[in-house]
Amino acid sequence: MHPEYRVGTGYDLHRLGADRPLRVAGVDIAPDGGAVGHSDADVAMHALVDALLGATGGGDIGRRYPNTDPANRDADSSRFVAETISDLRDRGWELVNADLTIVLERPKVSPFADAMRERLAAALGTDAERISLKAKTNEGVDAVGAGDAVACHAVVLVARGAA
Numbered sequence: 001m002h003p004e005y006r007v008g009t010g011y012d013l014h015r016l017g018a019d020r021p022l023r024v025a026g027v028d029i030a031p032d033g034g035a036v037g038h039s040d041a042d043v044a045m046h047a048l049v050d051a052l053l054g055a056t057g058g059g060d061i062g063r064r065y066p067n068t069d070p071a072n073r074d075a076d077s078s079r080f081v082a083e084t085i086s087d088l089r090d091r092g093w094e095l096v097n098a099d100l101t102i103v104l105e106r107p108k109v110s111p112f113a114d115a116m117r118e119r120l121a122a123a124l125g126t127d128a129e130r131i132s133l134k135a136k137t138n139e140g141v142d143a144v145g146a147g148d149a150v151a152c153h154a155v156v157l158v159a160r161g162a163a
């Protein structure tokens with residue numbers, strides 16, 4: 001049987017300024033000025049869920065984890081990733097790789113990048129070697145550049161029927 005491959009993309013953005021730590025990819029990178037959202041507002045985990053759902057025709061995170069559901073309030077978003085990849089595996093899919101780009105003006109992401117890859121890999125139940133995480137600023141332009149928001153792009157490749 002020839003393997004079947006699917007690619008998916010995800011994107012997320014959250015406003016900054018909440019009275020809680022700023023959590024990105026499962027790592028608290030600043031003690032306050034965190035992302036505004038119903039769950040822990042982790043843009044990287046959210047973009048990753050959308051990429052996984054996108055690859056497999058699963059809809060989107062808003063449909064699956066509505067922000068009106070009290071169960072998702074202040075939720076650790078790594079749970080959303082773990083549940084989503086578990087559902088994919090139940091249908092025979094396996095993650096090949098994931099590539100994420102975080103867009104954040106400050107603080108610098110690079111000191112946290114390895115820890116973030118480990119957290120993402122743990123949520124996905126895979127090796128960090130399959131996870132790429134890049135970061136950039138928005139060069140001072142628009143809301144992200146002004147430090148008012150954080151964004152993340154994610155791409156995943158999944159395979160089914162591979163040896």
Ligand code: MG
Pocket residue numbers: 012013014037041042043046
């Ligand atoms: Mg989100």
